[in-house]
Amino acid sequence: MPLPFPSWLRGARRRVTGRAARPVHRLACCTRPPPPVVSRRGFTLIELLVVIAIIAILAGLLLPALGRAKAKGQAIACLNNLKQLTLCWVMYTDDHNGVLPPNEASGEISLPGSWIEGDAKTDRDTRNIERGVLFKYNTSVAIYRCPADRAKVTRFPNLPRTRSVAMGTGLAHHNPELIPNPIYRAAGIVDPSPSQASVFLDEDEWSIQNGALGILPPDIAQHFYWNLPASRHSRGGVLTFADGHAELWRWVDPHIVAASDTIKQSYQASPGNYQVRVNSLPTDRDLKRVRATVPPRR
16 A cells, blocks of 8 residues: 655645746747748839939929919018008108108109108118108018018128118109109099009019109100019019009010019119110000009199
C-alpha cells in the first residue's frame, strides 16, 4: 500500500510546478515570428511630373481669378477714398457758407490755402497733405492715395508717393487763358449740375503734380488732355461729383492709356520734365465725356 503524500509538501510541489512553467512561457514569447516588413516605395518620376502638372493647371486657373479679385478690391478702396475726400469737400463748403475749397496752383505746386499743397511727384512726406484745408475733416492720409498706385517719389526709387488724387479744374480754379471766370461758390454749380460736375479724380501717376487735374472746358475747339485721369483700374478711373457720389469709369477708347505711355516715356527720359499735355482726337469719346463734367468757359 503506497504511503500518502505528505500534506506539507503539496504546496511546495505546486510552487515548484508554477516556477517551472514560467521559463516555458517566456520561451514561447521569444519564439513569436516578427511582424511583416512593409515595403515603402517613393514617387516615380512620372508620378511626380503628373503632380506638378496638376498643380500648374490649378495655378493657371486660380491665379487670374485672384488677380481680378485683387484689382476689384483696389478699385473699391480707391472709390471709397475719393468719396471720403468729397465728404470733406462738402463739409468745408457747409462750414464756409457755400464757398468752395480753393484749388489754386502755380506751375507744378499747389498754393497755400488750397485743398492741398505741394507736388505729389516730389513730396517725401505727408506735411503738404496736412497743410491742406480739408485735412481737419478727415485726418487719415491714406484716403489721398489709391492702393493700386505703385509710383515712387522723383529721385527716390524706394519711397512711395503720398498722393494720387487731384481735384478737377472745373471748380475753384483760375486759369487766365482757359478758365477766366471760375466757380467759387456751390450756388454756381449749375452747368453741369451737381450730379454731373466732377470734384475729385484719380490721376495718372505720370501726369500728377499739383493738386489740380486740368480738364479742358467743353466749348473750346481743341482736343487734348491738359492732365490725364488714371487708367490703373482695368483701364478705368474713379471720379466723384458735387452731389457727393462716386463712380468708376471704364475708358472705351485707347487714347488715355496711350497718353499715359507717352507721358511715362517723357518722364523717364527726364524726371524734371513736367510736360504732361497730350493731344487727342475729336473722336475721343472718353475725352468728351470727361470734359462734360466741367463748366464751359464763360
